Amino acid sequence: MGVSTTGPENGVRLVTVxxxxxxxxxxxxxYDLADAVRAAGRDPDVRCVVLAAAGRGFNAGVDIKELQRDPGHQALVGVNRGCAEAFWAVYACEVPVVAAVQGHCLGGGIGLAGNADAIVAADDAVFGLxxxxxxxxxxxxxxxxxxxxxxxxxxYYTCRTVTAAELHAHxxxxxxxxxGDLLDEALGLARDIAAKDGTLLRLAKAALNGIDPVDVRxxxxxxxxxxxEANLTGVAGRVRDTFGSGGSGLRSGGREER
Structure with a gap:
């Protein structure tokens, strides 16, 4: 359990959650995810990073139970900063990042996939906030x-999801x-990217980030x-308590998506 990094082929690093x-x-x-992506991007031998996940879903966001166990705001501050660091690590990675998405991609998963350079998705993938x-x-x-x-x-207002096919259409x-073909397809795209000159790829990534119309961080x-603000006024806790006691969403083993 955790975040691991492997080198499935020359020039490519696979970061798995x-x-x-x-x-x-x-x-x-x-924070561990942010550190792994940064380390992969800083490796001069790496020209592309693939971000993937084990199990039935890519990412279900934050562990709400961790927030509910904290009587103060320390966990909230920690997870907000941690999410910001992980999202930024993907966006600012010195080389292109390919997200391999299966199953649910919710909450924080949107932050990761949305900041990636490219997304390959399984046909069972759904995306939403x-x-x-x-x-x-x-x-x-x-x-x-x-x-x-x-x-x-x-x-955003309805909390509904869209499918991988719908995002492909966009x-x-x-x-x-x-x-079953997801990882091979993602690695195939990474292989094509990694075939380019490493120095030019890093310059290209910096150039494309530089012309983005929105400062994502x-x-x-x-x-x-x-x-x-929602937490300080109490509305966030009220909604989370409703979710924890019977609201809809992914549930198993005490971890739930945000």
Whole structure:
């Protein structure tokens, strides 16, 4: 359990997240993920990083039970900073990052996939932000990188999900494949990227980030300010308690998505 890094082939690093049962990450998990992606990108022998997850889903967001166990705000501050660090590590990675997404990609998963350079998805993948149902706000910054503005707003307000096929139609998913082919397809794209000159790839990544119309780090941290406000006013805890006592969503082993 945790975050691991392997080198399946020349020039490619595979960073795998494994927090069973649903890949809802605790505070430490977000920081570990950020460290692994940064380390891979800084390796001069690496020209592409693949971000993947073990189990039935790519990412279910944060571990809400961890927040509920904290009588104060330390866990909230930790997870907000940890998410921001992990999302930024993917975006600012010195080489391109390919996200391999299967099953659920929710909450924090949108932050990771939305900040990746390319997404390969299994045909069972669903993407969404259940934040309003979890007493939180955030990652609209990253959902807006996957779908048009008005669809993003409708999805955000309703907490509904979209399929990999729908995102492929919008051009934000590179390929949709059967779950058993996901890793091979993602590694295949990474292999094509890694065949390019490493120095030019790093310059290209910096150049593309430099022309982005939205500063994703500042935008996300702005969103997080409203999460703090929701917690300070008590509305976040009230909604989370409703979720924990019988609301809908992924549930297993005490970890639940945000």
């Amino acid at each position: 494994d927090f069973p049962p649903v890949n809802a990450l605790p505070v430490r998990g977000w 259940p934040e309003l149902d979890r007493g939180a706000l955030g990652a609209a910054t990253h959902l807006a990188r996957l779908v048009p503005q008005h669809l993003m707003r409708a999805l 051009g934000s998913v590179w390929r949709v494949v059967p779950p 500042r935008s996300y941290r702005f969103e997080q300010g409203f999460t703090f």
